[in-house]
Amino acid sequence: MTELRIRAAAPDDLDAVLAFWKVAAEGVSISDDRDGVERLIARDPEALLLAERAGELVGTVIAGFDGWRCHLYRLAVHPGRRRSGIGSALLTAAEERFVGLGGRRGDAMVLRRNETAQHAWRAAGYAPEEQWRRWVKPLDD
Numbered sequence: 324m325t326e327l328r329i330r331a332a333a334p335d336d337l338d339a340v341l342a343f344w345k346v347a348a349e350g351v352s353i354s355d356d357r358d359g360v361e362r363l364i365a366r367d368p369e370a371l372l373l374a375e376r377a378g379e380l381v382g383t384v385i386a387g388f389d390g391w392r393c394h395l396y397r398l399a400v401h402p403g404r405r406r407s408g409i410g411s412a413l414l415t416a417a418e419e420r421f422v423g424l425g426g427r428r429g430d431a432m433v434l435r436r437n438e439t440a441q442h443a444w445r446a447a448g449y450a451p452e453e454q455w456r457r458w459v460k461p462l463d464d
Contacts, residue, residue, distance in 0.1 A: 325377040327409060329416045332364060332371040336380075340371070343380050348399040349437045363387070372416055374400075374409050382409040386417035393426035393462065398440075414447050422462050429460050
């Protein structure tokens with residue numbers, strides 16, 4: 324199998340990312356448009372991570388750090404490529420980014436109705452904090 328490559332998105336990737344999310348991501352975010360993703364990349368060029376295999380986009384995650392909190396959004400893996408380690412590799416890359424920036428805990432926005440995603444986040448070591456309605460994972464050893 325071809326090696327998985329993880330890299331930061333470039334402006335030329337935006338149309339492909341938006342099309343990919345229509346296939347692979349659950350739900351719609353208010354920022355799921357070209358303007359929203361352009362703003363993200365302009366503000367933090369390393370935040371949108373792409374997973375590629377043989378040049379094909381197979382996964383994404385947004386790893387945003389605001390200097391205070393580490394936020395994870397849009398973890399998405401192509402439906403035909405799930406359960407092959409792509410999501411785990413993206414989360415590892417995101418967590419390494421956060422630690423390098425001084426982050427202490429990652430949190431993820433997960434739709435309550437998305438049982439598949441909840442299982443994936445739990446398997447990655449995240450757990451719900453019901454009082455906040457978000458999932459968190461300490462990033463230190």
